[in-house]
Amino acid sequence: MLYQLGTVQFDVAPVNVAEMEREVGADFAAKDIVGGPRPREFVGEADEPLRLSGTLYPGKFGGLGGLSTLETMARSGQPQMLVRGDGTVFGWYFLERLRQKQGYLNNQGIGREITFEISLMKSPKAASSQAMLGTLMSLFA
Template identity: 45%
Template structure:
């Protein structure tokens, strides 16, 4: 397993990822002081984001069902648990956007190669009812 995002498991095949970006930062309030550089006051963590990029080969390995699950989780707007493949928990995230690019379109209108990008943003953990509702929305 490469990583787990809610009900979606990214593996080598059929639903893979080949690249990921992670961005984290800090927020500071700026206080102007006459005659010198502004004082910066730490006010907390800035937004933390991940970008997952992958490539599907539906004719050879499948993966369209997993892509549909990813979109279903995005549509719920619910926080999903995100875990790296080595078991390190990355925390709760929401799926802000999923972008797909299909190339080498087959006679059925489905790309033979589908590249996707999923943008995640850290969020607070949902309550137990929120987790249950998110799972029910995915499997409808």
């Protein structure tokens, strides 16, 4: 496993992640003073965006179900737990955007090569227990 977001595992196949990009920072408020540079006061952590991108080859390895689950996550508005393959827990993230590009379409209109980009934003709190139960139930639906 490379990463896991909620119930979706990203691995070498079928749903592969080739790149991860993450920003971590702090927010500061600037205060106006007379006759000098504006001092800054720490006001907390900055937003923490994270981006995962990769490629699927559904004709060879499958993976369309994983994309469908990611679409459902994006529409639900519920934060999902993100874990890296070495066990590092990144925490809860909202799936803000899922971008797909399908190329080399087959006779059913499905791309033989599908590139995707997932834009995530760190959530200040975990998903509700009802949302987590709904996610688990969707595995069996």
